[in-house]
Amino acid sequence: MLVIGATGTLGRQVVRRALDEGYDVRCLVRPRQNPADFLRDWGATTVSADLTKPETLPPAFVGVHTVIDASTARPEEDSYAIDWEAKCATIQTAAAMGISRYVFYSIDQCDKHREVPLMNMKYAVEEYLKVSGMDYTVLRLCGFMQPLIAGYAVPVLEEQPLWGTDDDTRTAYLDTQDVAKMTLAAVRRDEAANKIMTLAGPKSYSVREVIALCEKLGGAEAKVSNVPVGLLKFTRAFTRFFQWSSAASDRLAFAEVLASGIKFEADMTETYKTLGMSEDEVTTLEQYLEEYFSKILKKLKEVGGESRQRDFYL
Numbered sequence: 001m002l003v004i005g006a007t008g009t010l011g012r013q014v015v016r017r018a019l020d021e022g023y024d025v026r027c028l029v030r031p032r033q034n035p036a037d038f039l040r041d042w043g044a045t046t047v048s049a050d051l052t053k054p055e056t057l058p059p060a061f062v063g064v065h066t067v068i069d070a071s072t073a074r075p076e077e078d079s080y081a082i083d084w085e086a087k088c089a090t091i092q093t094a095a096a097m098g099i100s101r102y103v104f105y106s107i108d109q110c111d112k113h114r115e116v117p118l119m120n121m122k123y124a125v126e127e128y129l130k131v132s133g134m135d136y137t138v139l140r141l142c143g144f145m146q147p148l149i150a151g152y153a154v155p156v157l158e159e160q161p162l163w164g165t166d167d168d169t170r171t172a173y174l175d176t177q178d179v180a181k182m183t184l185a186a187v188r189r190d191e192a193a194n195k196i197m198t199l200a201g202p203k204s205y206s207v208r209e210v211i212a213l214c215e216k217l218g219g220a221e222a223k224v225s226n227v228p229v230g231l232l233k234f235t236r237a238f239t240r241f242f243q244w245s246s247a248a249s250d251r252l253a254f255a256e257v258l259a260s261g262i263k264f265e266a267d268m269t270e271t272y273k274t275l276g277m278s279e280d281e282v283t284t285l286e287q288y289l290e291e292y293f294s295k296i297l298k299k300l301k302e303v304g305g306e307s308r309q310r311d312f313y314l
Helices: 012-019 037-042 079-096 117-130 145-159 176-189 207-218 229-239 243-257 271-276 285-302
Strands: 002-004 026-029 047-049 066-069 100-105 135-143 159-164 195-199 223-227
Touching: 002 012, 012 037, 012 066, 012 176, 037 047, 066 079, 066 176, 079 117, 100 117, 100 176, 117 135, 135 176, 145 159, 145 207, 145 285, 159 207, 176 195, 176 271, 195 271, 207 285
Parallel strands: 002 026, 002 066, 026 047, 066 100, 100 135, 135 195, 159 223
Antiparallel strands: none
């Protein structure tokens, strides 16, 4: 099995789960000063390649039967180069090397919001995979629980201001460990081949509800600064006039969708059947945040509550 994007928030969970289930895991990592030693410590092998240089890719695919692609552009990188051009090159290489199954992570409702560059590229990659000749599985994700720690839990504990929006958008968050579990289930089961499935948590939450939950569990009141949806729309329109601000405009476009009152959620009944799983195997947001706050508050009590350093909470 080859995991692309293995050092990311989701990719590392996929690697760990695959190793625990007995797979031989190879990780494609970019050449860099800080090597991904932790992947090798876990028992995976690594191979260096650059997604933007197709000629470096073939050696990574030798002897591989399944590819799990968790890569995406970092904020400072060219999203078009990574999330479209590199994806096309990777899929072409995988097809030429006879890969049996290609698993790709997409975004829930990307087909309905193609005005957002990242969502449009995700949808385009889905369509590209369909005609690649390989068996594929597309997993559309609603949202991860992990970013909620830095975005909401830590500011509540730190008594620092945090940003919210005046909208009713709801997101059914999943723990990345559960996404990894679902991914490996999809790899094992023929029923998941050539399907597009949305992965969602048991319940969806608005930003206000997430903040309220953090306040309850953290025992503190959040200092919330709301950003009106109208301001997001105006800012996006303004930045379109300047070539140097196109990346910022793209991110604001995505933020506008998030603040549009839609629901990133899905009925998982059929998906659980396809994966051979049940809802009982999935962590709820309450459980996830309760475990986090319990550990942190216990540690604070042990040290006398003197530390207010952000790194401590992360």
